[in-house]
C-alpha cells in the first residue's frame with residue numbers, strides 16, 4: 039500500500055500540491071487533471087525524484103526516504119519527459135536500465151524479450167532511438183518501467199503520442215502488476231474517454247480527479 043500523507047509542494051510562490059493525503063491500495067489508479075494540476079509533481083514525489091516541502095510518502099507504512107534503494111528496486115517509472123539517448127538502440131537502452139535495476143545477465147535476454155513484446159517493439163529494438171517516432175519512444179519508456187515486474191508502477195501520461203491501436207494494446211496487454219498499486223496520469227482532455235465505465239472510490243483530491251478501478255477499465 040502506498041500513502042501520501044499531507045504532501046505539499048511549492049515552486050517559488052506557485053502551489054503545485056496543497057496538503058494532499060491519498061491511499062493507493064492494490065489496483066490501478068488514474069490521475070485525471072488539467073495541464074498544471076500537479077500530476078507530474080505528485081508522481082515525482084511518489085517516485086522520490088522530488089522532495090515535498092511538507093508531508094511524506096509511505097510504502098507499506100514506511101517513509102520512502104528511509105527505504106532508499108529498497109524502494110527504488112520495487113518501483114517502475116516512466117516519466118512524462120522523454121530523456122532518451124538518441125545514439126543508443128532500444129535494446130541497448132533497455133539493457134542499461136536492466137543493469138541499473140539489478141537484473142542478472144542470465145535473466146536479461148528473456149526479460150528484454152518479454153517487455154519488448156509487451157509494447158510491440160521487437161522489430162524496432164535494434165534501431166537507434168534517434169530514429170524512433172514519439173510514440174515508439176513512449177513505448178520504450180513503458181517497457182523499461184515494467185521491466186523486472188516491479189511491485190509499484192508509475193506511468194506519467196503513458197499514452198501521449200500512442201496511436202489508438204497501441205493504446206488498446208497497452209491497456210489490455212501483459213506486463214502489469216496484478217496485485218499491487220499502479221498509477222498513471224492523463225490530461226483532462228481525454229477525460230470522457232478514459233472515465234467511461236469505472237467506479238471511483240478516490241475522488242477527493244485538490245484540483246485533480248482521482249479514480250480507481252480495474253486495469254482494463256481505465
Ligand SMILES: Nc1ncnc2c1ncn2[C@@H]1O[C@H](COP(=O)(O)OP(=O)(O)OP(=O)(O)O)[C@@H](O)[C@H]1O
Nearest residue numbers: 049052054071072073074075076077078079080225
Ligand atoms: N520545475 C518547475 N518550476 C516551476 N514551476 C513548476 C515546475 N514544475 C512544475 N511547475 C508548476 O507546477 C504546477 C504543476 O505542474 P505539473 O507539471 O505537476 O502539472 P501536470 O498536472 O503534470 O500538468 P500536465 O498535464 O501539463 O503534464 C504548474 O503550475 C507548473 O507550472
Ligand SMILES: [Mg+2]
Nearest residue numbers: 077078079118
Ligand atoms: Mg504532467
